[in-house]
Amino acid sequence: MQYLHTMVRISDLDASLDFYCDKLGLVEIRRRESERGRFTLVFLAAPDDAERARDEQAPMLELTWNWDPETYTGGRNFGHLAYRVDDIYATCQRLMDAGITINRPPRDGHMAFVRSPDGISIELLQAGDPLPEQEPWASMENTGTW
Numbered sequence: 001m002q003y004l005h006t007m008v009r010i011s012d013l014d015a016s017l018d019f020y021c022d023k024l025g026l027v028e029i030r031r032r033e034s035e036r037g038r039f040t041l042v043f044l045a046a047p048d049d050a051e052r053a054r055d056e057q058a059p060m061l062e063l064t065w066n067w068d069p070e071t072y073t074g075g076r077n078f079g080h081l082a083y084r085v086d087d088i089y090a091t092c093q094r095l096m097d098a099g100i101t102i103n104r105p106p107r108d109g110h111m112a113f114v115r116s117p118d119g120i121s122i123e124l125l126q127a128g129d130p131l132p133e134q135e136p137w138a139s140m141e142n143t144g145t146w
Contacts, residue, residue, distance in 0.1 A: 002058060003059050004057065005057075005059065005060040005062045006060075006062065006081060007062040007064055008063060008078070008081075009118070010064065010117070010118050011065075015117040016063055016065070019116050020044055021044065023100055024083075024114075024122065026044040026047075029043045029053045029060060030042075030043045038066065038068055039064060039065060041062055042065070043057075043060045044060060044062075078120060078121075082122075082125060084125050085124050085125065087126075088110065089106060089109070089131060091124055092106055092112050092124070101143050102114055103115055103121075103144050103146040104146050106126070106131075107133065107139075108130055109126060109130035109131035109133055110126045111123065111125055112124045115144075115146065
């Protein structure tokens with residue numbers, strides 16, 4: 001058995017690509033549009049997984065955008081996507097600077113949560129050992145849910 005991808009339905013392709021690629025840092029691996037099915041599939045990978053994703057088509061995140069408007073609920077019921085990052089503080093600062101709310105700040109130097117435009121929780125985990133606690137993160141309060 002081999003893990004291939006996780007699919008999430010999105011309501012706004014541009015907003016989602018802005019979040020996942022421009023702000024979070026994932027890269028687009030491939031895209032498929034179906035005129036007959038009226039949908040677009042965009043496959044993304046973390047930068048460190050991009051070569052493997054191109055060669056093996058895994059591991060990836062599949063964004064599914066149905067062209068006919070639909071309201072999606074229950075994003076929190078999905079759980080979350082998790083990505084390991086080299087510097088949790090720098091990643092969270094970059095996301096905050098881009099206007100992303102840090103729902104669960106990395107107070108412990110190890111873990112943080114943000115949400116996509118469609119309410120999907122994204123867990124960010126520090127690679128290796130937790131970083132030493134530092135401000136403003138150590139005293140930052142949670143915002144909303146994750």
